[in-house]
Amino acid sequence: MAPAADSTTHSTPAETGGKSSGTGKNADTSQAGYAAETVTGRGPHTQRRGIWRVVRTSTFRLVAIYLLVFAVSVAAVLAYTWWQAQRLLQAQIEQTIAADVRGIAEQYAINGPGGVVAVLRRRTQQGVPGGLYLLSGPDGKVLAGNLPQLPEELQKRERSGWVDFTISVITPSGPRERHVRAYYIHLAEGLHIVIGRDIEHLFQFRRVIRNVLLWTLGLTTLLGIGGGLLLSRNFLRRIDGITASVRAIRAGRLARRVPVEGSGDELDRLAEALNDMLDQIERLMQGMREVSSNIAHDLKTPLTRLKAQTENALRAGGEEQRREALASTIAQADELLRTFNSLLLIARAEAGQARAGFSEVDVAEVAREVAELYEPIVEDMGGEFALHAPRRALVLGDRQLIAQALVNLLENAMKYGVPKEGALRLSVEVRTGREHVDIIVSDNGPGIPEEMREKVKERFVRLDKARSAPGSGLGLSLVASIARLHDGELRLEDNAPGLRAVLRLPVRRDAGKAGQSKGDRGGGIDTSGEARA
């Protein structure tokens, strides 16, 4: 607790200021904020901080509230125990006194005052434990019993009934007060009878309970406050770590991340979530930067061409020439628009917004539909087209985007995958695994050299050979983004000969089992595992 004590003295002015006025409190807050900021700037010197900052944490507040609740419950339980026990003991004492009173009343009825005296003598000689008796005459003279005199409170009393008084007892350590509960009988002849019991032990019991209560509460409070301070300091230290990181990031050090302790507790989870968010933001910013520079570079060329063509059209003499130039201008504009739309789609896929609209998608069905759409055109090109797909292959995703990805892969294969000799053999295969669904598009064309396979997934990258063919260089990069959006990946492999593009998507967790179980297959209409288009 040494640092805490140190910091108490450190923040005393702030503390008194906070108590005296509201503005003082504000000043304290801003001072604390300022202190944290400068401390952050200096580095690992984060231990110096006021105890009031610790006290103001939510952890400390929670501990304090818990402590209060605990103390109140303990007090209530003890008070109730004491009250019940005392009631019971007192009732027992009163019962014994009442029995005594009955016995003495009988004696009095039979033998008169003399009988009472005899009984009282007998009782005092027997030494009833804690028993106190007295019979005194009208003049206050003690006739029998072990009480030295009629207590003052009773001298004027004429009504019989329960009374409480104290007597002074001489002990070796001096005179001591003892509490007595008694039944007082006032007889017609001016005689007073007191039949009582020493109930000092009841009071002792009450004192013990009170001491236990005080000690318990005191210790609990002390331990609670101490523990609360420790917990809060630890909590505050970690929160300060997060705050410091956030401030550093705000100040421009974007690579900084929130510290994770590795305990996996809620603060770690918060830190991890924050880090994930920061990673995502960084990725987005990087993507944006890349896209803007790419757009600047790669849209300039077609725009320049477009402008030149329009100028030509303006200058052109003949109606036919002009018409031709304009038609070509529109075609160019369409091409530009398409490029632009692809860029937007990529940006959208990378921003991850589309995830909100994810639903269950049967990739096998998408493959069948797209295959049906493209099979005729491949056949018209003189190529062969084959589809292998299971009955069902569920993933969580965006149907339009997955279809778009497959279409891009197919069009890519149709454009660049035609072998120099012989016919294009294009195949689409959907394979379901335990974890993934693979959509595999393969051709038998020239393929992509290994060193270029990663490169072509980037925006605007086209193989040299392909420059002559139309295209924006965005097709595969869009597929890669769509794969990333679905937590999947695009792999380009050698099909020997040709290219094998594998779009791997994670299987939909809860539906994956159902999709693969035999029972599910049996329940369907089509029991054959594969369909061939």
Place this chain on the structure above:
Amino acid sequence: MHILVIEDDREAANWLLKGLREAGHVADLATNGPEGLQMARDGDYDVLIVDRMLPGMDGLSIVRSLREEGDQTPALFLSALGEVEDKVEGLRAGGDDYLAKPYSFSELLARVEVLGRRKTAEPVQTRLRVGDMEMDLLKRRVTRAGQEILLQPREFKLLEYLMRNAGNVVTRTMLLENVWNYHFDPQTNVIDVHISRLRGKIDKGFDKPMLHTVRGSGYVLKAD
């Protein structure tokens, strides 16, 4: 057809009005939201062309208000927001079609004409007839001049869409959206191949072709 254009961009609006009038339609213009809503309420229009972002009141609210008042005039949204979700949002607000900017005029015209026809026709039909071609939607049978034509399921859907919009130009994008339910533009001429296959089945061997290509726009199915 009587068409109301609600569009705040003057230049785009004038270009639109000119094109619509050249195509033989009567077109009015409103340049802000409240004015557009008022005109749509007062006038008797066949189709509304509504920009999504308008001063005073956005396009979605206009169409939503009209639908709440029981006005079912077909509405086509124009918007720079072209993503699927925006389309869905537009259709949910009561729009009948959605076109993302920039669009080609032929695409817009084709869609508007299809929408205009929808207002008048379309009780539940079980039989479609165009010229000597007949389609039984219940038996999934197509005959031309009494001769049965066998079609694949998708070809059937394609022909059904063309028959429902007989006499109107339908674009490739419209076909891809309505027959295949895909909202993107492929780079290759996939639709053309399907059309030519369909043409091979419904026109081959008959003296008068019904399925015509409209250059620069799309296709039209008509009896003569």
